[in-house]
Amino acid sequence: MNFQHTEDRRMLADTLNRFVSEQYGFATRDALARSDSGFSREMWVRFAELGVVGVLFDEADGGFGGQGFDIAVVFESLGRGLVVEPFLGALMAGRALAQSGSGAQRALIASLIEGHAVAALAHDEPGSHYELANVSTRAARSSNGWVLTGKKAVVQQGAEADFFIVPARTSGAADAEEGISLFVVPRETAGVALRGYGKIDGGRAAEICLNDVCLPDTALLGDRDAGFATLEHCIGAGVLALCAEALGAMEVAKEHTLEHLRTRKQFGVAIGSFQALQHRMADLLLEIEQARSAVINAAAAFGAGRIERERALSAAKHTIGRVGAQVAQECIQLHGGIGMTWELPLAHYAKRLVMIDHQLGDEDHHLERYITLGRS
Known part of the structure; x- marks a missing residue:
């Protein structure tokens, strides 16, 4: 191929x-x-x-x-x-x-x-633990449409979004795939309360409280009780995007570290000439290439059937989480104390790599999901 x-x-x-x-x-x-x-x-x-x-x-x-x-x-x-x-x-x-x-x-x-x-996808909830079907926010029928009640957590750019896609439970148990419906919720809708805050890796997120939010029938996205497949698809796209974003950040962190090893001198020679540091950098380059292969595999499988697609995405996210943390740690250590300073861009790349692991499921979650999907 x-x-x-x-x-x-x-x-x-x-x-x-x-x-x-x-x-x-x-x-x-x-x-x-x-x-x-x-x-x-x-x-x-x-x-x-x-x-x-x-x-x-x-x-x-x-x-x-x-x-x-x-x-x-x-x-x-x-x-x-x-x-x-x-x-x-x-x-x-x-x-x-x-x-x-x-x-x-x-x-x-x-x-x-x-x-x-x-726009923002307001899916995560306090205590949901990355599980897509773990939706506690409720949507009940009313004479004029729907009434939403619940809380959403860590909604990216939530305080600035013009509208949200909100999964809510219209039937079934709190962790059942069946019974989840999706709604389009404009931010100015009465009952939508936002609390924005800054993130450690830059940018902002928000907590959203839905306090008896009244929506018309036209706010329902797709069929009632059948929103899980759509939710899984759009979050899968987000997982692929995060993996590719992490790959770009790794490449820059690698380039900055290689330049530092070429120019930083100790005992009158560039520290990149020290064999121990060369071995550590070589190992890191191999891991980044492994991450690139995982992203390519996920991108190639994105249009495939559900099991093949989701396994490739989870495999990539697991690899990205593991390698991203290693890149962040090694690049900072190879820079020495300066690697932790706010003024050096590398520190911000390291933070972003670590936080990407926690978006849309960390490496442990996706490893377990990969294994579970393999049994399907």
């Missing part, structure tokens, strides 16, 4: 890498990540004008990509720049709309592609 990117994808990667390098330097990124909103709406529009958001969706939804390798190319470039704009939310919310939305709901995808809206 040929895993070389197409000419269009190579051009996209070159364009995006150049834009991030020239317009999204570390000082700019750091200022945006620590701002009140955690990202820039203006920069979000500029990314959209480049066509980057459109690449995440296929032609039927107004985009011009949507395949696994399209997602991987975009997010690897974003990872190289530690970009904090709401691409992940747009991807997951948009894929949910594309998978199950009505005509009016699917029209929201255009606002994401154009950079005019910010």
Whole structure:
């Protein structure tokens, strides 16, 4: 099988890498990540004008990509720049709309592609432990539609999102796949309470309280009680995106560390000439290539059947979690004390790599999931 990117994808990667390098330097990124909103709406529009958001969706939804390798190319470039704009939310919310939305709901995808809206998937709940089917938020029928009650945790860019895709339980036990429904919830809806906060790796997230949120029938996304398959699909896209993002961050951390080993001198010679450090760096390079292979495998399997797709995604996320932590640790140690300083970009790449492991399931969760899916 040929895993070389197409000419269009190579051009996209070159364009995006150049834009991030020239317009999204570390000082700019750091200022945006620590701002009140955690990202820039203006920069979000500029990314959209480049066509980057459109690449995440296929032609039927107004985009011009949507395949696994399209997602991987975009997010690897974003990872190289530690970009904090709401691409992940747009991807997951948009894929949910594309998978199950009505005509009016699917029209929201255009606002994401154009950079005019910010969306978030509000799935995680306190105590859910990464389990997709562990949904306690309830949606009850009312005379005018639906009433949602519950809490959502660590919603990326939640305080700035214009609308949310919210899984809620309409029937069944709290951990059953059957009985989950999805809803489109505008942020200004009465009863939606947001508490935003900064994240350790930059950007912001929010806790959401749904206090008897009244929604019309048109807010239901897809069929009642049948939202799990859509939820699994859009989170799978998010897992692939995070794996590719981590790969981009690893590459930059590796490049910075190699440059440090070439230029930092001790006893009158570059420390990269010390055999012990060479061995550690060689081991790290092999692990990064292993991570790249896992991401390629996940991207290739993204359009396959459910079991093959989900196993490849879980295998990649497990590998990325393990290798990401190793890259963060080794690169900082090879830099010495300076590796921990706020002013050095490497410290921020290390934080992001560690935190990616905890998004959408850590390495232990995905190892167990990979084994369980293999028995299916």
